[in-house]
Amino acid sequence: MDSVVERRGSYDQGQPLLGDDSEAGSDEDKLGLGGEAKAEHHHHKSKISSWTNTSLIMCANLMGAGVLALPAVMKDVGWIPGLGLIALLAFGAVYSGILITRIWMLADQRKFPAEKYGDLGRFAYGETGKRVVNSVTYFYITVVTVVFHLAAAESMQTVFYDVGGNLCLWQYSALTIIIVLPFAQIRSLQNVSLLAIIGSVTIIGTVLIAVARLLQGGPLEGAHTVLINTSRKDIRPKVNSLVLIVFSYCGQAIFTELISSMQKPKDFPKAVWSSTLTMMGSYILIASVGYACLGALAIAPVTDALPEDFWAQIANVLLFGHVLVAYIIELNILTKGMIHAWHTLDPAHWPTGRSKAAKIRRRVMWGLSTCILIGGSFLLSNTVSFFSELLAFAGATGGIATTYIFPCLFIIKVDQGISNGERRLCKTIIVVAIIFSVVCLFNTVLDIMQKWKDIGPPFMCMSCDYKKANNLTPGVC
Template identity: 25%
Template structure:
């Protein structure tokens, strides 16, 4: 996303200049930007990956109703994603200063609906999500590398791999915006698709072995008990799997035709479901209550598991680059950095990478962190904000802006979505905080006890 002038960044509600003189400019196609296909790749690439590894565990915690939760979250994300796209399209078409590329479109929507408080709340939610996801991606990628190399007797602490991989990715994070690295999005999507296929095949090959283990487990009298906390932890985890809404407006702002973003959202969600459902359902069906937090820890060791681990790790590093980009841009805006590549951009984005690495070293175990991010910020970004913002726009500009109207059939749908988001989000956040504060879940930071941190976090098993 190209940076706007400082005046355009701050002046989100003021429409200086003649709107009539710019009508033709509004509909003129940009000379460059993402197409619908590349937008689909970015949405799919940044939403899938780490979450798919935890889906079988989420289905286990919720029971088979977890499959319904996956469909429900996908459907709501598709709807609210298109609603968010409608919000940005309406603002862009009716506020001339927003037709330039915008570095923070989601907070800008919040500003134009609820003023500075709206922008502040969205900023906190969006960038908490992006920051938390960056930490998680780095930890899982490092754990996967540690696990793979341990098979060839290369025994190096997870804590070192976090620094090595984080440092290696820093130069790729210097690229300006998504349209500058669309091949990374393609790589993120393709690697995940192939990895999901391999996970599915290996799980089917493990049916007999997993059945015997389950029978032995039952004979020992060990039965997994589901309850309030496990259900809403599962809900938070599934929400995390659809946690890319924070980056949706950023992707839309980089499209040649932003008004076609809803089409990209629907296609991307359908593609994501084609990956999530087979892995989530098959993982729980095969391994049952014995399925691990990370599906890789349940798969039988072999070539398919190794290749799938490599592919998912590739996805994680690709997704890390995609997701850190909007996080970087928000810190660059107050500094008025030029669009051109330069030393200041390198320093700012490298500093962000250092902070992410430090956080990962401080929190090497991250299972409940995912549920916390999913239940709090992701719930707001996905379930609550889009509906509330669109509702507010229709109330404010319904009589003057074309398209700023809400059909009557949408009203109860928005109410239901907001209600589910608030109740589910609060419950999932409460369950996650309870899990985090559990003394048995505490793992010392890498700089306190590097051995304990590596043993607990290795391989991404905590995911």
């Protein structure tokens, strides 16, 4: 997934992606309600010393569970379109990062503070722009949070298949609630960058195990591959395959904060190039190996296609760890947004101050908010229990907008010196991106409805035995 920590700390929540020297405590004790930073700051946020450190942070945040869907993408389009799109969209992501850098530099020259992605929207289009950017981003986070809930349940189902018996997917989804809920009560995430790196290590470990295990086992019987998939019966998956690749490079919403955190912001394009090329190499590796070994049997996540052994369980344990970290951080962002919304609706009765009673009431409100969000993720992930389709939905609704539409809209508005050629290029990107986003969204909804018909309705059991009996997985579960 794209990346699975890419949207953290960048949505006017006041929570920095990078660690700082602030005192420990809840975000609401140090920040204004809703995450808006108070006027008085008692600490100085540390600066990133070099573009290489920024590159590492970007890789840690952008590389996510979306990478595990790439072998299935290859199945839908074939070798040439699949690898070609992975490379082409990598350069598209680089251009997007360069545009954001230019917009930030213009804002800095005009003494306009821009530390978050929404600030760029305000710089270009005022408060309306900021509200639109934040609304799209919040919706995007919500969908991705549902994806994490589903991925956590599926990884646990594979890990505990031998000892847990033939339990339904929704039962593991309910167990996910019990595991995540205590962690969701952590209100202060001062070491988000550390959590992001932990999440990155676990997803890299998952990918390496998957690649090694697939190569060791060799191609499955019937693992047929083609240079170009010309089958007309897979038109909708072909279209949605592109948005899955777009999703794998998403993460532009954190770029503004990263730039403002660098000692030399002008070096940010170097970090964009190095991190994106690193990701492209990793994506080509897992996509190529997964497709060569699984062919038309490739599924998402690819870990569900691993042979039933110890390493498959380890891979899914690492995947669960990655998803858990991402889930916690996304929930933290969404919970702050919900708290801010509640405060806006009834500011007169909101508990303020540092009294014990006020702090207890704020904790209760936080706990209630997390219960609502996790409960909603449980319901939605079991209503649409299809990993690839949920990823495509996230990419179509928010990934394309944050990666291509917003940067192009902003640069046209704020850069008076932009050339006519680049202006036409950006306008073309905007039009194509909007059309493609609408088409992908429509296709994804149709795919979900078709899968309800072919595989089963919402909240069906979806046990491992059912998946095997209906040829939904060539692996453990």
